[in-house]
Amino acid sequence: MPLTDLLLPNKSSDAVAIINQTTFEQLFADARPFKVGVKPTSKLMEHPVETGETVVDHRVIQPLEIELSVFLMSKSNYQDYRSVYAQLKQAFEKGDLLTVQTRAASYANMVIYEIPHTEDADVFDAIAVTVKLREVKYIEPQY
Numbered sequence: 001m002p003l004t005d006l007l008l009p010n011k012s013s014d015a016v017a018i019i020n021q022t023t024f025e026q027l028f029a030d031a032r033p034f035k036v037g038v039k040p041t042s043k044l045m046e047h048p049v050e051t052g053e054t055v056v057d058h059r060v061i062q063p064l065e066i067e068l069s070v071f072l073m074s075k076s077n078y079q080d081y082r083s084v085y086a087q088l089k090q091a092f093e094k095g096d097l098l099t100v101q102t103r104a105a106s107y108a109n110m111v112i113y114e115i116p117h118t119e120d121a122d123v124f125d126a127i128a129v130t131v132k133l134r135e136v137k138y139i140e141p142q143y
Contacts, residue, residue: 016068018131021097021108028091030084031070031129036102039065063135064107066100072117072127081127088115088131100133109136 016033017026045058074080091098092112100107114132 015103017101018068019099019101021099027098028070028084028087028131030080031072031088031131033068033070035069036100037067038102038104038107039067041065063137064110065135066107066110066133068100068131068133070129070131072129074125085117085127085129088112088129097136098133107135109138110134111136 016036018028019026041062043060043062044056045060046054046056048054072081072084092115095111097108098110098112100110110133112131113134115129116132117127117129119127
């Protein structure tokens with residue numbers, strides 16, 4: 001199988017996908033993912049004590065961050081780049097809730113917070129975009 005066939009979009013075989021949580025449809029199917037980084041982090045609450053030591057007495061789980069590197073590839077003309085990038089930009093501006101599906105797990109309540117991209121003369125038929133997502137955590141106030 002030629003390498004170009006592996007880069008062709010195929011919704012049924014995507015190992016990494018971004019799904020709209022409202023409509024349950026795959027978004028950006030023409031953006032070909034080539035790297036995903038999932039970053040779960042926590043913050044340790046540290047306090048100095050009289051002896052000069054620092055104690056940790058609590059840990060707070062931070063919102064999950066995902067960095068998804070994708071290629072926007074043109075099948076026929078520059079409109080292909082523009083249409084997929086316009087979809088990315090629209091999801092970024094609207095703040096849609098998304099689910100990111102990877103081989104390891106699915107991550108819900110994600111929002112795109114950055115979409116930097118590079119256009120390089122060495123890669124004339126593709127644009128690399130890094131889609132950065134962060135988990136949104138909702139709380140319900142207690143009265």
